[in-house]
Amino acid sequence: MKLNRTTLRTIEILKLVSRKTDGITLDEICEQLSLPKTSGYDIVTTLVQTGMLHVAREQKQRYTIGLTAYRIGINYTNNLDFISVIDPVLKAFSREVGKTVFFGICSDDAVVYICKYEPENPIITTATVGARNPIHCTSLGKAIMAYTKEEDMQEVLKRMTFKKYTERTILTKEDFIKELEHVREKGYALDARELEEHMECVGAPVFGQDGNIMGAISVSSLYKPTEDYDALGRLAHAKGRELSKLLGFLGKY
Template sequence: MANDDEIQIEPVSSVMKVFAILSALSTQKSLGVTELSQLAMTSKSTVYRFLQTMKMLGYVRQEGDSDKYSLTLKLFEVGAKALEYSDLVELAEPYMNRIGEQTHEALHLGIRDADNIVYVFKVDAQYNLRMQSRIGRRNPLYSTAIGKVLLAEKDEQEVKDILAETEFLPSTKKTHLDVSSLLNELKIVREQGFGEDVEEQEEGLRCVAAPIYDRFGNVIAGMSLSYPTLRHSDEDKLNYIALLKESCEKVSSKLGYNAS
């Protein structure tokens, strides 16, 4: 069997044509189907179909009833979001490492993707008994401390819209079973400035999280600390919350957020 280095991936011609069209549009204010077909070296009918799909997805706009097309800002928004999260991990990593050294517990950095959180960075606990997780893992918004801080500053209708198709599955007997129950807790999260998961996602595991803001004042991520209930004390919890809040405030400030 060939190893990974020997596998040759054949390029998908339709994808290459789409990017050829996007690249061509990036060099001009607008271009017509004929010009684009020449630059992409494909038929006008194919270019037209691609353009209509990209228009439907919001990546290009058609100028009136003409055959001229131009790029929207959606590609910029996608690139800016990716850059923002890249910067986010780079900025958060030293603070998370520092908290990990102080507490020896596990830390996670998570963002929202639809009705889930996705872990984009983690620091492992230094104990044998610790949370098992990985970067890229998904968990529900409704049963995680990070999920709660990501939802807490949204209005009730937006939370309902985000979770409209979500099935509230009881991971433990303490998991929220519906959006109404969650909304009641989100009010508390918003007031206290941190979220908690008290054995809602996994029995025997507690988690606290604080929000990270972008320069527009939107909560874009959460930083959490997880630990087994057998290592819980109220004093430790208050210390964890203080460390997380302080670190999240510094990361938010570096992202351009001004709390005042």
């Protein structure tokens, strides 16, 4: 069966760009894939126009994965078998705690919300499935980063921007690393009104069969001074452990 040459080149470009989290120039793409520059330019331009690639127009244009490719990836993730495993557990957990529960993953330097579960009378949250939020001020982001391999974590840290959202937002890499140490000590993460002044969240990691971090769950609610968020964090930790076991994780949690 004859394969289309341009299509194969397009796939190779997308695969290459997806590995370059800091972006890659057209010259680098053509050099690494041994492409004529005219052919590479035509394909890359088309990918940008269709949203499959994003271009940062600096002194030398750098290409990263675009929103269309991201959405395709999200649709794929939503169809993965593990969703059917965690879905009933997190639906029940949401009803149990009476709060909104999320499952999310890290993508580049952001958290992406993959699933959302609400109780019968949900408190309105701004996050929706497919939305992205910063890693440094979300319980999901902290829970995932705390258990990410050191090498991978350092790569993400290089790309992170510690933007201030509230008076409680972590603003430096050093303070963020200290926060991750606290997460590992407790087994859960807190977003103590660091992204939104009126919202407080707890998050806990979820591991896959291979022992690597798959993502995290979070519980979100309007901030109440009387709420015991550490107790809620321990509940999230226990639920994350339950999910990890269901997904085949046999290690220490």
